[in-house]
Amino acid sequence: MNRATREPLPGGGLVLTVPDSGPDAGPDVVPHSVPSLRFERATGRDWTLTQGERPLIRARSEGDGCCRDLHLHRLPGHRSPLPPVSAAMMRAGGDWTHRYARWLEDAKEYGPLHPGRWQLSPRPTFAPGIWSCDLVQDWPDATLELLCGGGWHGVLPLRPLPAPDAPRVKAQRKHVREGTLAPVLLWWVSFLDGWLLLDGHDRAAAALAEGTPPACVELVRVPDEADWRATAEQITESHEEMMARLAAHPASPHIDRQRQALERGYADVISTLPYDAGGTLMR
Incomplete structure (x- = not known):
């Protein structure tokens, strides 16, 4: 299989260059030209986040001027582009950034990668409020107050965060206390000036229940x-x-x-x- 090339970065990150899968790319290139997880423009004010043929978010911008409200309606059915992370795997540890990069390469059915350069890197810290007041917890409908210029700078989960006492969250909270919790995967979306939570909803809920923001790996599109x-x-x-x-x-x-x-x-x-x-x- 013709894998993406990797450029290691200081601090444990990497740049993943996904090859084109056009007619001249060869039969062994992973097909990413039209990613499963993608944004589609409906009108000048409406867009949809789609995974495969399933819509996950329907959004509409309302208001005049540079500061607008973005109304979101999220639908069930999001599938993580990463496979489940077992307790044994978390206790074993390892290089999560490179592991997530490999899994994203293989996530043809559910992932966002398309040809070009993508940076994955650990994101240990955030500005105050990102994982509290700027974490969207309303479901399924929510309204984002976009700042002048279009952004809002928060985290948008793609399914409801489970309760702190949910059984699967309780199991993850032990990993938080042990320091073995795997990072969540965030996708930086430029026109939102914020992140989509692609993987690790239970782990995010567990970390927040223990009073700490979750460790993160950030996926960012960078220039070709x-x-x-x-x-x-x-x-x-x-x-x-x-x-x-x-x-x-x-x-x-x-x-x-x-x-x-x-x-x-x-x-x-x-x-x-x-x-x-x-x-x-x-x-």
């Missing part, structure tokens, strides 16, 4: 190589023009400081371009 290289060329051209203008001035400590600041800023921007969060595909 051609796109970030084109952006890098534009930034480089602009940087070279600014450096040339500085070079036309007489040498001085002030000019030296400006040059150093420009060089540092240029290096910082170029180094992060391949890993900046990209836009989530809406079909």
Whole structure:
């Protein structure tokens, strides 16, 4: 099988480059061109999250101006793209990020991967409120108050979170106390400026019942190589023009400081371009 290529990142993350499965891709490439889990635009204000042929979310944006309300109606039937994680597997531990990457590659029936570059990385911390007031617990209907620019910056489960005393949650709470709980899987959605909870609803409920946010692996679409290289060329051209203008001035400590600041800023921007969060595909 022609697997996606992997680029390891500092901190235990990786970039997964999923190959195209078009007519020239070869018979052994995993078919991801039209992912099972996908967003589909119905009208200018309506969209649907679909898994296979089953709708999971029907959404409608209402209001005028930049701050709107997004009304959601979620439906049952979400299937996790990851296989069940056993208690023995959690106690054994391991590299969950790379394991989830492999499972997502194989999740042709339920997963979101399509050709391109995807970053998976541990997400140990969040801004205050993400797993409390910004965790959507109403079911099946909910309303998100989108901030100016379109986002809301919270976590949206794809099925109801079970109660803290549910039997399967009780079993997971022991792993929280032991420090062996497997991370949940979050998918960053750019036009929501927030995350979908793809896997680990019981584990999330267990961690929250124990008073701690769950450990997470975050799945983010990042720019394709051609796109970030084109952006890098534009930034480089602009940087070279600014450096040339500085070079036309007489040498001085002030000019030296400006040059150093420009060089540092240029290096910082170029180094992060391949890993900046990209836009989530809406079909």
